[in-house]
Amino acid sequence: MTSTIDDRAETTPGTVPTLYHWAGGARLEGASGRTSEVTNPATGAVTAHLPLASDDEAAAVVAAAKAAFPAWRDTSLTKRTQILFRFRELLNARAGELAEIITSEHGKVLSDAAGEVARGQEVVEFACGIPHLLKGSATENASTKIDVHSIRQPLGVVGIISPFNFPAMVPMWFFPIAIATGNTVVLKPSEKVPTAALWIAELWREAGLPDGVFNVLHGDKTAVDHLLTNPDVKSISFVGSTPIARYVYETGTAHGKRVQALGGAKNHMVVLPDADLDLAADQAINAGFGSAGERCMAVSALVAVGDIADTLVDKIAERARGLRTGDGTRNTDMGPLVTKAAQERVSGYIDAGEQAGATVVVDGRTGTYDADGDGFFVGPTLLDHVGTDMTVYTDEIFGPVLSVLRVDTYDQAVQLVNANPYGNGTALFTHDGGAARRFSNEVEVGMIGINVPVPVPMAYYSFGGWKNSLFGDTHAHGSEGVHFFTRGKVVTTRWPDPSHAGLNLGFPTNT
Structure with a gap:
């Protein structure tokens, strides 16, 4: 299926196509007169014009x-x-098409984009078990001849506001469960990466989803604010930066909505002296520079405990210098940042870190990139001797910048992690089972990895952090996702003796 890519709107050869909204199972051409540009971050070329919705x-x-x-x-x-199930089968057959769309608009390498699709598909597969997940409970004779049972019912229209860094996976954290539980969906994707949402909408139609169950709304703050305030939208699922997550949560709840707003992160990787340093260095590279660091679960702060710091930094630097940065469709390890503004922001943070006294061990501000045109590249960057007061540590950079902080003891490492206002993900590298168990108990973070640098839970668990990394009481997918998209009822029943229902020898069905 390539119609969304090749026929995004009626265009003549050589012109830039214009995208559209998706409502009621059909294209809805933009009429607001406002548009934004979609670019290929590897080349800087404009690939589409995106309509920005009016309130109407x-x-x-x-x-x-x-x-x-x-x-x-x-x-x-x-x-x-x-x-x-039909959607799952279609996505499995065509996952490569979706990965290509993601790479063309986000920039991540194709293997990373394929991994994103696979992780999103896990939630689709989890949602295929919705009959079991929606089973209620029952009590016979709770009182004399009175029975009690519980049920869960859908909310209605649910809004999903997704970020640029995972055009497929993050929406799939939410919409498979929302749809499976009986809700209808309005997805507002990031303006930077809009085409994946339209591709998914057409796949749902081919799978037989009724018109209007899955809809796509493109736009900026106007569209977001409409979803937050329209009384017909019953819930909001959001992933993005902490300031916007707070705004979404406060505005949505003020308008009577259920809100799960996942915010920013500063994920720490703590390495104890007994750890396998080669394994730690490999995983620091994978978690710090995968997807050019544009992951909410990326490791951006490495905490070296004891006298291992020099050796560990040398190992990481050796690996970082060997990475190939360039167009994600080529044989490269790391792609560009999503926009020119992101490139400038990340370079500015490296400048600030150097000026504040950090040692730039590997500098990604300059380099040679395997790409054509003027892409938005910053290479892998490693900073050592970073202090907790430096902006490269305090701020979420969202780029390929790994900061090394040095502490003397395990207790100092845990104190450093817990003092951070974010609590999304963290990892501990060690061979000491006692230290690992203690770390899991003491650290104030929602998702923890032991010798696993990016501890994103499987779909049947729930994803979400603590502190300023989450606003709301419910995490994404898993059992908490099912509860978020449904409301509970308890029914108390008394019946007279049953009457005769007549004969019917046909086999009972569940349709």
């Missing part, structure tokens, strides 16, 4: 989702699951 256009997309809700809510679990 946002209302029309929400209205399409609202109109589809009653019928989808009343569709049997068996039929919903069949559509989910």
